[in-house]
Amino acid sequence: MLHDPNRIYIFDTTLRDGEQVPGSQLTTPEKIIIGEALQALGVDVIEAGFPISSPGDFKSVVELSKAVQEPIICALTRANKKDIDCAAEALQYAKRPRIHTGIGSSDTHIQYKFNSTREAILERAVEAVKYAKSFVEDVEFYAEDAGRADNEYLARMIEAVIAAGATVVNIPDTNGYCMPEQYGAKIKFLKDNVKNIDQAIISAHCHNDLGLATANSIAGIQNGARQIECTINGIGERAGNTSLEEVVMILKTHQNLNFHTKINSKHLYNLSGMVSRMMRMPVQANKAIIGKNAFAHSSGIHQDGVLKHRENYEIMNPEDVGIDQSEIILTARSGRHALKHHLERLGYTMDRIDLDNVYEQFLILADAKKELTDDDILELMGNEETNFKDGLAIHSLQVTCGDEQSPEAYVKINYHGQEHEAKASGNGPVNATIKAIESIVGKPVEIKEFNIHAMNGGSEDVSKVDMRVSYEDKSYMGYGFSTDIVRASANAYLDALNKFV
Numbered sequence: 001m002l003h004d005p006n007r008i009y010i011f012d013t014t015l016r017d018g019e020q021v022p023g024s025q026l027t028t029p030e031k032i033i034i035g036e037a038l039q040a041l042g043v044d045v046i047e048a049g050f051p052i053s054s055p056g057d058f059k060s061v062v063e064l065s066k067a068v069q070e071p072i073i074c075a076l077t078r079a080n081k082k083d084i085d086c087a088a089e090a091l092q093y094a095k096r097p098r099i100h101t102g103i104g105s106s107d108t109h110i111q112y113k114f115n116s117t118r119e120a121i122l123e124r125a126v127e128a129v130k131y132a133k134s135f136v137e138d139v140e141f142y143a144e145d146a147g148r149a150d151n152e153y154l155a156r157m158i159e160a161v162i163a164a165g166a167t168v169v170n171i172p173d174t175n176g177y178c179m180p181e182q183y184g185a186k187i188k189f190l191k192d193n194v195k196n197i198d199q200a201i202i203s204a205h206c207h208n209d210l211g212l213a214t215a216n217s218i219a220g221i222q223n224g225a226r227q228i229e230c231t232i233n234g235i236g237e238r239a240g241n242t243s244l245e246e247v248v249m250i251l252k253t254h255q256n257l258n259f260h261t262k263i264n265s266k267h268l269y270n271l272s273g274m275v276s277r278m279m280r281m282p283v284q285a286n287k288a289i290i291g292k293n294a295f296a297h298s299s300g301i302h303q304d305g306v307l308k309h310r311e312n313y314e315i316m317n318p319e320d321v322g323i324d325q326s327e328i329i330l331t332a333r334s335g336r337h338a339l340k341h342h343l344e345r346l347g348y349t350m351d352r353i354d355l356d357n358v359y360e361q362f363l364i365l366a367d368a369k370k371e372l373t374d375d376d377i378l379e380l381m382g383n384e385e386t387n388f389k390d391g392l393a394i395h396s397l398q399v400t401c402g403d404e405q406s407p408e409a410y411v412k413i414n415y416h417g418q419e420h421e422a423k424a425s426g427n428g429p430v431n432a433t434i435k436a437i438e439s440i441v442g443k444p445v446e447i448k449e450f451n452i453h454a455m456n457g458g459s460e461d462v463s464k465v466d467m468r469v470s471y472e473d474k475s476y477m478g479y480g481f482s483t484d485i486v487r488a489s490a491n492a493y494l495d496a497l498n499k500f501v
């Protein structure tokens with residue numbers, strides 16, 4: 001089945017497990033943009049969604065199957081006919097479809113989630129694989145909560161589903177419980193005790209509840225797993241999933257392990273930024289591989305050491321992950337052509353972009369901030385990538401504040417082609433602005449999180465605002481940027497509102 005025993009298959013689940021983060025849901029066009037970028041990155045499998053879970057997920061699997069044809073497109077199901085029928089229908093346009101079906105394998109799940117027995121669950125697992133097999137050749141089976149499952153029972157289950165036709169067997173550490181030795185030993189146990197294990201690929205799917213997802217995935221590889229399920233930036237529910245960029249760069253950096261992937265690592269940095277902006281999920285500065293500080297040397301000793309010889313303090317070349325250190329600065333005097341060239345260098349496909357519109361926004365920002373770095377351009381493009389161009393947007397904003405007067409805001413908002421205006425006062429200019437917008441929109445929205453960051457430093461800098469709002473018990477993330485922090489805050493608020501208004 002496997003031609004190259006040292007090849008590691010990358011199964012990206014950013015659009016399924018990754019997208020389960022509350023408030024970070026993506027629209028179908030956004031998923032297609034990310035799917036195309038994942039294809040360019042070189043992933044082997046894209047898990048596009050869980051079709052039965054919502055009409056939106058169903059549509060995303062259909063549209064992704066049409067738009068992205070090189071990687072395998074995979075759809076998730078539970079172990080029942082209705083889910084599998086729905087996934088098969090959603091995958092009808094996929095050139096290389098895969099159904100990913102499965103059921104709980106730990107005694108906790110069997111008893112408390114299914115109120116069932118080991119034998120009955122094993123039977124359902126086999127039936128689900130056989131049924132999925134009647135639609136597609138490529139069927140992956142997941143043994144949910146395998147991390148806590150009894151190894152003997154897990155081995156019986158895996159042997160039975162392979163006999164039923166599973167081509168890939170996924171051993172999820174659903175709750176991020178295992179230690180690396182434990183997870184590695186589990187994979188080895190399956191290698192040693194499942195008679196037909198060579199007829200399927202073993203897949204590692206690890207969660208990061210104890211910060212061990214990457215370590216567990218690597219332990220999985222070292223013991224026989226050949227597919228890794230992961231997400232860009234390690235996003236996912238709770239503490240997230242295994243981070244794609246970490247696994248890829250570990251295998252690249254530790255060549256002596258003798259494993260390789262098909263990933264073009266130079267795309268990692270830009271794709272990480274794209275996912276972060278579209279999902280409104282900032283990447284922590286010290287995040288391995290793609291965090292803002294991952295290659296920044298601030299102490300004098302380190303700076304001196306790197307200047308003498310890069311490898312004194314760098315185990316990877318930043319260019320290998322797509323961080324271009326000879327970055328070009330653009331100014332208001334840069335023409336359309338320079339901007340276009342710059343965007344192409346950052347990985348944008350020009351036929352998707354309205355260059356005139358981007359250039360207009362670029363000039364506004366360049367007037368406010370003199371010199372624009374790659375990060376500024378990427379932020380600017382964040383707006384272009386989203387789908388709320390016709391949604392709520394600020395038309396004009398005036399604020400007055402200071403020691404002598406209480407803060408007041410006067411806003412005009414475009415909403416579905418109509419202009420609305422309102423005035424409000426508050427305990428600060430941001431509060432006044434939010435109140436004015438609130439009085440127009442008229443929805444009981446609560447701001448749960450509000451972060452303002454300067455992008456590069458300096459008082460002339462662009463500020464980024466990330467906001468999480470709650471409306472009718474659901475969370476929505478919003479994101480805005482501007483050289484004016486009140487405007488950036490208003491943009492972030494409207495961005496979140498656009499998800500449900």
Ligand code: KIV
Pocket residue numbers: 017142144145170172173174175205207
């Ligand atoms: O974590 C998990 O067990 C999963 C399965 C549905 C594959 O995401």
Ligand code: ZN
Pocket residue numbers: 017172174205207
């Ligand atoms: Zn998962």
